[in-house]
Amino acid sequence: MSEPMDVDPETPRGVKRKANDLSVVTAPRRIQALDQDVTNKIAAGEIIVAPVHALKELIENAVDAGSTSLEVLVKEGGLKLLQITDNGHGINKDDLPILCERFTTSKLKAFEDLMSISTYGFRGEALASISHIAHLSVTTKTKDSTCAYRARYEGGRLAPAKPGQSADPKPVAGRQGTQITVEDLFYNVPTRRRAFRSASEEYNKILDMVGRYAVHCDGVAFSCKKHGEAGTTISTQSASSTVDRIRQIYGGTVANEVIEFKSANEQWGFKANGWTTNANYHVKKTTLLLFINHRSVESTNIRKAIESTYSTFLPKGGHPFTYLTLEIDPQRVDVNVHPTKREVNFLNEDEIIDAICNTIRIKLANVDTSRTFTTQTLLPGARPPLMTSHSEIASGSTNQTSATPKSKPYENSLVRTDAKLRTITSMLSPATTAPGKDSTTSVRQEDNEYETSDRELVPCRLLSVKELRAEVRDAMHNELTEIFAGHTFVGIVDERRRLVAIQGGVKLFLVDYGMVSNEYFYQVGLTHFGNFGAIRFDPPLNLKDVLTIAAEHRKATSDNDVGDFDPNEVVQLVLAQLIERREMLHEYFSLEISEDGVLISIPLLLKGYTPSLAKLPNFLLRLGPHVSWTDEKECFATFLRELASFYVPEQLPPSPGPEDLEERLDVELKNRRETIRRAVEHVLFPAFRARLIATKSLMKGGILEVANLKGLYRVFERC
Structure with a gap:
């Protein structure tokens, strides 16, 4: 009988055992519930990662309150002081005691409300999280109140301004709206506070966030400055247009080259509009201001798609500036997927991104006629570089009133x-x-009549189709x-x-x-996979008769060796294959075949263009031997290639x-x-x-x- 194993109860927690200590086994520890203060600080660390995240939550709350003016004051990158003042509706005095408790909100009552949420904030975690890791004070006044009230919070609860005083909100003088002051952020989390490298870097992040919302929020004036400085770093007026806001925040170089674009689709439930730079402007890093349902978010897929769109218009290494606001039916969006609401999920993502990028591509192609090029020669004694635009060259127009006369362009540069x-x-x-x-x-003209179907768009989540799309992009x-x-x-x-x-x-x-x-038609097939239109035959066609036409023609026009086959046998084999897979063909490709072998419809790839129906028999016949029915990816690829060849x-x-x-x-x-x-x-x-x-x-x-x-x-x- 072996000796009992020794257990060292004094082994410190978290110490990694060495190889020669593998025989030492500690006693199992009991599971205990964490203290409420610990759980609150853990949650606060997930939501408020840096001063800029606290500011984002406060800006969204202020805009939700109907503010038309926001003033941001920052000290030491927001770690020492972060203050935002708005002129919104204010907070009712009776709501101040629970203002900083977790999950207290005026925007959400039942879980089902998440399906239709249209405000910035909804979980009631922002102020609660801030109060656990900073000294928080709130001064607010509603329209009906005779005075403002100031309250201080610590750990989610009301706290007295000085020891021995009452924690109840104090009446003070103030204007309508709310002023939230956050002091000594992360004072009780020293490790997190020491992780920030410099106050200037955090201030730049704050400026970027304020600038994004200043561009997006029409009718709202924004200002941001450092504590102790007279001038403001960012200042926009409520009546400024979007282009003026871009000019004030990102400079005239960007604002002078932006073009507006719009895209919408009722079936996918989205509307998109924004401003993006043309081919005259490019920088080393993409600047993307993305708002989904008016919430500033990030999307790697949208960023990569826009960069890919611009890769055909900009020099190698060049990137655009794009401001995009995307409004999607709230029932199609899941906003509750990230603690800081930095990311969202929505249906038909690939299709919506493709539609937006196609709109941008068309806009760039149209504006491309006025691109400006600079030419330079290496020959000694040559003339100075000449800058002309395509539109000026085509029209032959020149500005005679310019102070510097323009040289006549060389004929070999006329386009x-x-x-x-x-x-x-x-x-x-x-x-x-x-x-x-x-x-x-x-x-x-085509004699076809087009009808719009109310069928819901089906998102394609098949990995094989996504791989085929990626192969095209590569x-x-x-x-x-x-x-x-x-x-x-x-x-x-x-x-x-x-x-x-x-x-x-x-x-x-x-x-x-x-x-x-x-x-082209192969790429259309991949893009519209599962959502094809349909060309319907009236009356429907007998599939066996159509296949027989192709088989007999193949036998009559083939050589003796190649044409030595029985047309009826081939027709029966292909007919059985198509009828057996008719549900898949109808669902994915809108190729509808009845149980008794009647061809009802074929896919529609491009409106305004009808393929030659003389090629239809051969197309259907080739679906038998030339489509790999046993492998999913090869099946889709070969079918779409045959469909493209038919078109x-x-x-x-x-x-x-x-x-x-x-x-x-x-x-x-x-x-x-x-x-x-x-x-x-x-x-x-x-x-x-x-x-x-x-x-x-x-x-x-x-x-x-x-x-x-x-x-x-x-x-x-x-x-």
């Missing part, structure tokens, strides 16, 4: 920026149009994406080989619009020569050619400009540079 100036189609002979018809009206070619985002459509060059010409800057490119369309405009024979004229041209083929021409110029390429992420794969045959204006001038100069 056509207006798509209406001249296109290839405008230079073609009108002989191909019907007599008596204008060329602009000869294009047959494969982005920045320079090529910028070319498409700011291109000018020149015209269709070859219909049979699906080539068009576009202009990007001073360069001319040939683009395989079939290859680019394939990549690519079909190849058509070239237009007949002038000697053939229209009488020898099939009417249906002519109409389809005109439809494709209209779709390519007025639907597809504007869509590419708005949201295409050009991947590196497009560099291999998708786009070819055919002319460079400056290079051509060098050739002509030698002639």
